[in-house]
Amino acid sequence: MTNHQILNALAGNPAAPAGVLLxxxxxxxxxxxxxxxxxxxFPDEVAETMLTHPDRRVRRMLAESWTIDPELRARLLDGPASDAFAVGRGPNPYRMAVPPLPDWAYERLLTHERDMVRYETLNAAGVPDHVLVPLAGHPDPMFRQAACRRVWHALPDDVRTSLLHDTDQAVRRVASLWVMHEDEERTTELVETLADAWQLGEVVERGRLGRAVAERLLAEGKxxxxxxxxPTLPADLAARLAHHEDPAVRLAVAARPELSEEERAAIDWEVGPEDRLDTxxxxxxxxxxxxxxxxxxxxAHPWLRRSAAVCRELPEDCVELLAGDEDFAVRLLLAERHPKAPAELLLDLYLDDTHRAVSMLVIKPQFPAAGLAARFGEAADPRARALAVGDPEATPELLERLSRDAAAEVRAKAAQDVRxxxxRVVELLADPDVGWAAAGNPVLPVAEMMALLDRGGAPV
Structure with missing residues (x-):
């Protein structure tokens, strides 16, 4: 354990006062x-210091924070002009909603003199629909493209029609991507204009295919x-691919919606437990x-079961069925994506698998907590003993004992517990393996925090 690890943990301590954070x-x-x-x-004093910090990297971190008040992030627009780029781009956390900036900030960003600021704002996460919808009539085609791409669902029918016949080819193309699933003519046009562009795959997969263009794509091998x-590929053309030399092609054919289970089984396909497959x-x-x-x-096809597992609308009897599926990816996707995934499924995945994704299951609302102390307080597996700390009914005696556990991960979990x-928390600061965990505990006295700063060489 280094002083850097200690101070990094202290930076995340929710009880650290402004003096420590500064x-x-x-x-x-x-x-x-x-x-x-x-x-x-975030104490106001610290936020204000970051807002006016001379190091632009600090101000950029503020602009990209998803936990700080959006009003504060927006105030960076009153600082150096270069900060506007970071504010426009904003935060983009994984699978988390980004709180929007105030409307006045978007008005300034979208009329900014720099093209890149406007571009980043149009593509930033969290921009609300009511800001983007009016841009469908903007004179700049870049703005109209953004409206097509991001808020097509919120545009009136007459506006959609106008965009489909826009004077700018790129705008028409983006609009056409939304209707190609029901429009053979536009699908054919997109196949022609996109040629070898990266979007061609999406068009070929989702567009409504006329027989002529389908036969041409098949002949060209694209x-x-x-x-x-x-699904609109004619069944007889799909049948020609059922024995293709490329296993990815055979797998795709076997996952088509019109096939019976017997027809799927007749195709030579294979799906491994670690194979990544899009829904x-x-x-x-x-x-x-x-x-x-x-x-x-x-x-019997795991690709179909994996695809069903990510759907929140999955019937409850199917949730129970897939919770016991033989395919690991089915169980993991269900645990990650379905709000009613059984608590025991999350627990079993967490304890019995080493896949990197299972470690995130403990933050799911349905992950069990009650009763874990009795179940795992004496368990042989340190990961299970660490879970015992999270039981709201864990006794002080158990927490004290687990804070002295032979396994560092168990001691670390106990060191973070406010109970x-x-x-004992102060004692654990001296533990070379888990001192960082104790530094993040909100019950740590401020005097101890200051002592850590002194030892770490932090300026007064």
Whole structure:
């Protein structure tokens, strides 16, 4: 354990007062400053200091923080002109909603003199619909493209029609991507104009294919795995691909919606437990149809079951069925994506697998907590003993004992618990393996925090 690890953990301590945080900010340490920028609690004094900090990297961290008040992020627009780029781009956390800036900030960003600021703002996460919808009539085609791409669902029919006939080819193309699933003519046009562009795969997979263009794509051998996934590909043409030399093509054919289970089984396909497969589009499009979801959940093909597992509308009996699926990816996707995934499924995945994704399951609302102390307080597996700390009914005696556990991960979990006596938390600061965990405990006295700063060489 290093002083850097201690101070980094201290930067995330929710009880650290402004005086502690300001000393940490004074350190010229990128990772510690970054940790400060995504605290959930932020004293005004610290926020104001970051807002006017002479180091633009600190101000950029503030602009990219998803926990700081958006009003504060917007105030960076009153500082150096270069900060506007970072404000426009904003935060982009994984699978988390980004709170929007105030409307006045978007008005300034979208009329900014620099093209890149306007571009980043148009593509930033969290921009609300009511800001983007009016841009469908903007004189700049870049703005109209953004409206097409991001808020097509909120545009009136007459505006959509206008965009489909826009004078700018790029705008027409983006608009056409929204209607190609029901329009053969536009699909054909997109196949022609996109040629070898990266979007061609999406068109070939999702567009409504006329027979002529389907036969041409098949003959040319273009994007065959995508072509085989398109539900509008005529069945006789799809059958020609059932024995293709490329296993990705055969796999796609076997996952087509019109096939029976017997027909799927007749194709030579294989799916490994670690194979990454995107959700089948035809399953996702039918996610509100319980008949389709039930058929997919009971299929022998794991791709269909994986695709059903990510749908929140999956019937409860199918949730129970997939919770016991033999395919690891089905169980993991269900645990990650379905709000009613059984608590025991999350627990089993966490304890019995080493896949990097299972470690995130403990933050799910349905992850069990009650009763874990009795179940795992004496368990042989240190990961299980660490879970015992999270039981709201864990006794002080158990927490004290686990804070002295032979496994560092168990001691670390106990060191972070606010129920652990303050004296024991302070003692754990000296533990070379878990001192960082104790430094992040909110019950740590401010005097101890200051002592850590002194030892770490933080400026006064």
């Amino acid at each position: 000393r940490l900010l004074a350190l010229d340490d990128h990772s510690i400053r970054f940790r400060l920028s995504w605290r959930e609690t 994007r065959l795995p995508w072509l085989a996934r398109n 089948l589009r035809w399953v996702w499009d039918a996610r509100t149809d319980p008949v389709v979801l039930r058929r997919c959940a009971t299929s 652990l006596p303050v004296g």
